[in-house]
Amino acid sequence: MGVIAVSVYIEVLTFYARQMRLLDALDVEGYANTFTEDGVTDHAHRGEKIEGRAAMIAGAKHALPRYAGVAVRHWNDHYLVDEVDENTLNVTYCSLVTRTDAEGAVTFEPTFFIEDVLVRVDGELLTRSRTIHRDGQAKQVAQAS
Amino acid sequence: MGVIAVSVYIEVLTFYARQMRLLDALDVEGYANTFTEDGVTDHAHRGEKIEGRAAMIAGAKHALPRYAGVAVRHWNDHYLVDEVDENTLNVTYCSLVTRTDAEGAVTFEPTFFIEDVLVRVDGELLTRSRTIHRDGQAKQVAQAS
Amino acid sequence: MGVIAVSVYIEVLTFYARQMRLLDALDVEGYANTFTEDGVTDHAHRGEKIEGRAAMIAGAKHALPRYAGVAVRHWNDHYLVDEVDENTLNVTYCSLVTRTDAEGAVTFEPTFFIEDVLVRVDGELLTRSRTIHRDGQAKQVAQAS
Known part of the structure; x- marks a missing residue:
């Protein structure tokens, strides 16, 4: 894994800050x-792959x-960013997911390990594929394969 | 939102690392x-605004x-930094708050979304205003307005 | 504390991303x-120092x-990086530790404050010493001494 430019690292962190807020705002569109238009999300832990x-x-x-009346938040850590080519990045990270209810009580979804492929299209990062591994299953995925 | 300098981004992360440690050490002063001397904290979720x-x-x-016998920690994520002018930054982020007791047991305060205005005075960042939104309320604030 | 180069800051974050994944994968070696070969881990809160x-x-x-059947994850925040010399860094941060079981239920270890000394050997960062303070004890260590 080569050394990526610091500007790319910050670009990636900022991409996730925006994407996670849209996810947590339940802003589906x-x-x-x-x-990307053909972007794939692979929930590897339950064998469910959503394409496009x-x-x-729709999904x-x-x-x-399921999220009516609770505020969901994703807390990510330990990003590793690997530059495949000028406009393609492999990014892996861990995610802790909270649910905060109307009284402010916090409960937890499982923790996850995620492998993304990001592509830069017209100067903007987009996710081309996301593979989600749930922690705690028989075969722990703690690192990228 | 333009692209900020990577040095500013790291300056902001370091500012919060220091500020959160002072907060969590209950070092009030x-x-x-x-x-800033006239800095404002607006607890928007309970309509309480503290000025100066x-x-x-005092507050x-x-x-x-309330924090006697517990160690408080703020865990922030998803910083977005927007440069208003050379010495003014709008920063937004999410915050998870833990309380660890003498036996090491961890409990949680609600999660929050925060909107800060930072200003650089004599080369040093200071918070000019902080607006705190509690998660889980009727109108979720997951993103900056 | 002087201003460190942004490239060093990203190098440090990437070092921890890799190290924490090895730790959480229970990859002991x-x-x-x-x-470093003579690296020290000092569990200050229980007076246990492991050298080398x-x-x-072995430890x-x-x-x-203790971790059979659960997935452990360390979630770090608020890194402060101080350059002692060209190849020596003092790094401090906080750590939240989760345990996710086979059903996906998440429980928590105590929170911690950690003081590391990193050294760069042949261009690669290594931990020379790690001092771990458990939160919630009589004398709270919220900041580096």
Whole structure:
């Protein structure tokens, strides 16, 4: 893994700050627009692969009622950024997910390890693929393969 | 939102590392000194606005007994930094707050979304205003307005 | 504390991203190899000091059964990086530790404050010493001494 430019590292952190806020605001279309048109989300831990923005939006809207009345937040850490080529980045990180209810009580979803491929299109980063591994399963995925 | 210099981004992260440690050490004066003399903290979720360092110190000392015997920690994520002018930055981020007791047991305060205005005075960043939104309320504030 | 180069700051974040993943993967040898041969871990809160990679590996293997069936994750925040000399860095940060079980339920270890000395050997960062303070004890260590 080579040394990436510091400007790329900050660009990546800022990309995730924006994308996670759209996700946590349950802004389904806004979140889908941070993926490429053919972007893929692979929930590896439950064998569910969603391909393309349209399918992503449909799936997310289906899941929305689950989050009625709670504020979801994703807390990411330990980003590793690997430059595949000038406009393609492999990014891996861990994610802790909280749910805060109307009284302010916080509960937790499982923790996750995520492998993303980001591409820069017209100067802007987008997620081309996201593979999500749930922690605590038989075969722990603590690092990128 | 333009692209900020990487040095400014690191300056901001380092500012928060220092400020949060003062806050979590319950160093009321030290924390107040990371604000401008007329600095404002607006607890938007409970309609409480504290103006100026003196009021901030008085209010914090009043709240201290609440934290007797527990170690508070703020865990921030998803910083977005927007340069208003050379010495003024709008910064937004999320905050998870833990309380660790003498036995090491961890409990949680609600999660928050925060909007800060930082100013650089004599080469040093200070908070001019802080607006705190509690998560889980009727109108979720997941992003800056 | 002077201003460190942004490239050093990113180098440090990337070092911890790798080291924490090895730790959380329970890769005892891989983790020990991120320390110098004579690296020291001082669990200040329980008066236990482990010196050298060999002792670190033996101690960690002894502790492994405690983590059978759970996925451990360290979530760090508020890094402060101080350059002692060209190849020596003092780094301090806070750490939140989760345990996720097979059902995905998350529980918490205490929170910690950590003081590291990193050295750059043949262009690569290694931990020369790590002092770990548990939060919530009589004398709170919220900042570096």
